[in-house]
Amino acid sequence: xxxxxxxxxxxxxxxxxxxxxxxxxxxxxxxxxxxxxxxxxxxxxxxxxxxxxxxxxxxxxxxxxxxxxxxxxxxxxxxxxxxxxxxxxxxxxxxxxxxxxxxxxxxxxxxxxxxxxxxxxxxxxxxxxxxxxxxxxxxxxxxxxxxxxxxxxxxxxxxxxxxxxxxxxxxxxxxxxxxxxxxxxxxxxxxxxxxxxxxxxxxxxxxxxxxxxxxxxxxxxxxx
Amino acid sequence: xxxxxxxxxxxxxxxxxxxxxxxxxxxxxxxxxxxxxxxxxxxxxxxxxxxxxxxxxxxxxxxxxxxxxxxxxxxxxxxxxxxxxxxxxxxxxxxxxxxxxxxxxxxxxxxxxxxxx
Numbered sequence: 001x002x003x004x005x006x007x008x009x010x011x012x013x014x015x016x017x018x019x020x021x022x023x024x025x026x027x028x029x030x031x032x033x034x035x036x037x038x039x040x041x042x043x044x045x046x047x048x049x050x051x052x053x054x055x056x057x058x059x060x061x062x063x064x065x066x067x068x069x070x071x072x073x074x075x076x077x078x079x080x081x082x083x084x085x086x087x088x089x090x091x092x093x094x095x096x097x098x099x100x101x102x103x104x105x106x107x108x109x110x111x112x113x114x115x116x117x118x119x120x121x122x123x124x125x126x127x128x129x130x131x132x133x134x135x136x137x138x139x140x141x142x143x144x145x146x147x148x149x150x151x152x153x154x155x156x157x158x159x160x161x162x163x164x165x166x167x168x169x170x171x172x173x174x175x176x177x178x179x180x181x182x183x184x185x186x187x188x189x190x191x192x193x194x195x196x197x198x199x200x201x202x203x204x205x206x207x208x209x210x211x212x213x214x215x216x217x218x219x220x221x222x223x224x
Numbered sequence: 225x226x227x228x229x230x231x232x233x234x235x236x237x238x239x240x241x242x243x244x245x246x247x248x249x250x251x252x253x254x255x256x257x258x259x260x261x262x263x264x265x266x267x268x269x270x271x272x273x274x275x276x277x278x279x280x281x282x283x284x285x286x287x288x289x290x291x292x293x294x295x296x297x298x299x300x301x302x303x304x305x306x307x308x309x310x311x312x313x314x315x316x317x318x319x320x321x322x323x324x325x326x327x328x329x330x331x332x333x334x335x336x337x338x339x340x341x
Contacts, residue, residue, distance in 0.1 A: 069296035124270040131250035163316035170320045
């Protein structure tokens with residue numbers, strides 16, 4: 001029964017992936033032409049390179065100014081030189097994709113962070129309760145589930161969110177299938193991930209994985 | 225004004241210390257490796273962040289807002305803010321690096337009713 005469910009879920013994931021790639025090829029074909037749908041392919045695109053270097057340089061230089069706090073010619077000049085060198089070497093670490101949706105995504109991400117901070121506070125009260133309760137109400141188990149997320153940043157966000165929220169820690173992630181292995185401290189936080197899927201939905205929403213159809217599909221999952 | 229800020233700072237520091245202490249107690253009380261990581265991975269993150277937030281507020285209102293303060297002094301809260309961001313990024317990452325290492329080594333998770341390890 002469980003195995004059947006898993007297989008079905010995986011199929012759903014693949015299907016939605018296919019849909020996404022088709023959709024993106026139509027919408028964003030002008031950007032690259034490779035299509036393919038994954039944000040991973042953005043690395044190979046030539047057009048985004050100068051933009052990536054520029055953004056990395058700005059971030060690094062701002063960081064330098066904030067950390068040094070001295071604005072004479074020598075310090076600022078040294079900052080510019082260092083930022084340019086580091087930006088040239090490692091721009092592809094910071095900026096991987098370029099598109100119209102980046103701003104919207106960052107905006108949604110900030111809203112998500114607010115919710116996440118609240119969850120972190122809840123997590124700590126939860127752990128404090130379990131630690132200080134005389135009988136220690138814990139019942140650890142390990143769960144596995146698939147997500148439609150594929151981009152590195154989305155996967156890292158979800159993995160870190162799982163670790164920071166009540167009662168669950170990510171053990172490992174398979175980026176190819178978006179599969180998460182999670183250790184939960186009792187049944188209830190495990191259900192929050194496998195049945196309610198609040199967090200996956202929120203992260204998928206932030207990174208706009210699969211668009212609206214996907215959201216509908218997941219709501220059906222929740223109802224079933 | 226300074227009085228209210230000091231009360232808030234003390235509350236933040238106290239909350240931070242409370243969560244760090246809870247993490248330490250959890251480390252001693254919980255039965256196995258994975259559950260102990262639950263205690264340390266979460267409580268330490270919020271504990272440290274609360275303590276730094278307290279220091280940040282204190283520095284901002286006591287030193288940075290003084291007229292004529294040097295720019296490098298004024299920027300200390302920004303550095304503390306960066307510390308908070310990096311702790312939020314690094315702490316969970318380190319937690320699941322350790323967790324994965326334990327899982328790959330074959331450490332068995334504790335089940336209810338078993339002897340503690």
